[in-house]
Amino acid sequence: MDEILEEAVAGLAAGIARGSVIAAAGCGKTEQIVNATLLSAGRRLILTHTHAGVDALRWRMDKKLVPKSRYRIETIAGWCLRYTASFPARSGIHIAAPRTDADWQSIYDATVKLLDAGAVTNVLRASYGGLFVDEYQDCTQSQHKVIDALAQTLPTCVFGDPMQAIFSFGGQVPVSWDADVFPSFPKIAVLQKPHRWLREGNKELADWLSGVRLKLEAGESVDLEQRPACVHWQALPADAAYQRPKIVGSCKALLGPAANDGIVVIADAKNAGARSGLAKMLGASGFTNIEPMGCKTLAAAVRNISKSNGEQRLEFVMGFISECMTGAEERPYLKAVVSHRQGGKLGQKNFGDLIATGIAIVKNEDLASILALIEGFRERPATTLYRREMCYAMASGLRLAINSPGKSLSDAIWDVQNRIRHAGRIIPKRSIGSTLLVKGLQFDRVVVVANGAMNGKDWYVALTRASKGVTILSTAPKIYPAVQAAPVPEAAE
Incomplete structure (x- = not known):
């Protein structure tokens, strides 16, 4: 199935009863969703996780002149809240503005109850011809149960990348592709053509990232002595007291040849104070801190x-x-x-x-x-x-x-x-954040500050944010991915 021609993926996604498409970063996932929507019979419900994701999908639909009558795009959370609120007697939910994880868990549980009871089956079939779900790697188990229940009524294809599953869930369990996704939505295709970098004429970075992905998937280290010209490695002092001046100096040096480029510095996800400290030292150079939503x-x-x-x-x-x-x-x-x-x-x-x-x-x-x-x-x-x-x-x-x-x-x-x-929010051209905060964003260049807690998925997300060049600061010229563990929330500031 992985060898299927890319041109045929949209048709498969539009016509299959249940399926999943795996897409490496920058390999045209959103374009496939747009094309599949054009090929779909009837109106497609398209669900994703963030309002920024909703906006991105709508923008791509508009760019390709897809009639708005052919789709409805919402967040999973928003759709669940809307349907449970529309049928309060059947769902048993009367929460108008959920705030806590417990509130949202109640919403998802009630949505599954509503769907399993068949209370909205006719409404769904009259409203939509099928369902697409974007960024499926970010689903929790509770959200996966909602989508699985929806798939009992609507033809469903989900899109995502297991190597970008880095969101924290506040104690909720993230979905497992092998145990949860593939049994419910069999894999029909893998998108691997690196459109993002080919558009930039940067095939050498595309090829390098492809090789790095394979190593990180296997839990192997990556030798940074073997790298293309667009990837730079700089030694980070072992003594933490000297690391911040080195990072600041490297970022300032980058501003000369990349004065007009968008630059993101990806630093320790568990140390928000360290990230804001870097932003403070680089503020005069135009850098600003990307804040967690619950700052x-x-x-x-x-x-x-x-x-x-x-x-x-x-x-x-x-x-x-x-x-x-x-x-x-x-x-x-x-x-x-x-x-x-x-x-x-x-x-x-x-x-x-x-x-x-x-x-x-x-x-x-x-x-x-x-x-x-x-x-x-x-x-x-x-x-x-x-x-x-x-x-x-x-x-x-x-x-x-x-x-x-x-x-x-x-x-x-x-x-x-x-x-x-x-x-949504506007991300400044020069930013400092963590893998979690920059996931889904694109910049010309990325500066990755290595730390021992970064697992293979963190590294993959960090490295693939750049279209032109990558700078890695680490104590040794190797990427050593940490053993994969359950996602943890951003640390306290």
Whole structure:
């Protein structure tokens, strides 16, 4: 089955009752879904995991002029919530806005119950001619049960790549291809033509990545002495104290020949503090930190600001500002506020009207002064914002809370982050993140900082983010994939 011609895959996917297509990174998976939709009888329901994924699929459909009447694209979570809410008596679910893992587990369980009971069989058959599911490697066991139940009614083909299964699931069990997927959806094809790199005229990187994939799949090490010219290896000091300056220097050196290229630095997934530290040192060079959607630094700042008042509240606000930007001069500013409250003039030339804003925060609990202080420091010529997403989320949450009487800052931040989940976010041209945060994104160049926790899938996702060039920083000229373990959540900041 793996030897089937690529041109025939879309037709197979459109016509099969149950099947799966494996697609290595950059090998045309989305294009096959679009083509299969055009070849499908009736309207296709297309499910994926993120709203960014929904947007990407819609964009590709529009690019190929696929009539909107031929498909409906949703997230798996969104579709399950919509159907259980539409049939509350049958599903037994009355959760309008699920927030916790337990809430979502209830939604998925109720969806399976609804489907197994046949309560919506006629509705589904009248609405759709079949189902495609994208990024199937990111499914949990609960989501897999939903898709398996849907496949009892709709012809279903799933698309994904076991080598990109790196999402964390907060204790939920990720789907196993051998034990779960292939028994339910037999493999009909494997996509291996590296379209992404061939479009760039970079066949040597495509060939190298193909060979690396085979080694990583087998759990073998990769010799970096044998590499094409577009792949660079640099020695990382064994002493952790000297590693960050080396990483920063390597990134700055890359800016000369790649001044106009998109660059991502992929660093330790378990050390968000180290990643933000790199962003701080590289902020003046235009790099910014990609934040987890449930950013713990932001959550802690919201809690601290909400429960404090007076001088302590101002200290928490300034602590947050210093976490977002360089040049804030936190201690001198706080001393200036104290001086002015006592009748002095310390810091007047340096901080100007920001001192009065700080005094307002000390004297009352209104959120408007906090927003004004954050925006005031952000506009200072001496500051460089290196955690843009976190800063903008706080500012947006403050505005929402100010304009929504009775809404807490915590609830406002949750609303803002939920809106971002739906609308998607713009990733800066120069970014710093982890494999989990950059999965599915594409850049011209990638700088991968090796650490012992990276398994073969982490390495594969990291290396395949670049279309032009790869730089690897490690203590030895070899990739040593860690033993594969269950995915773990991003570590606390």
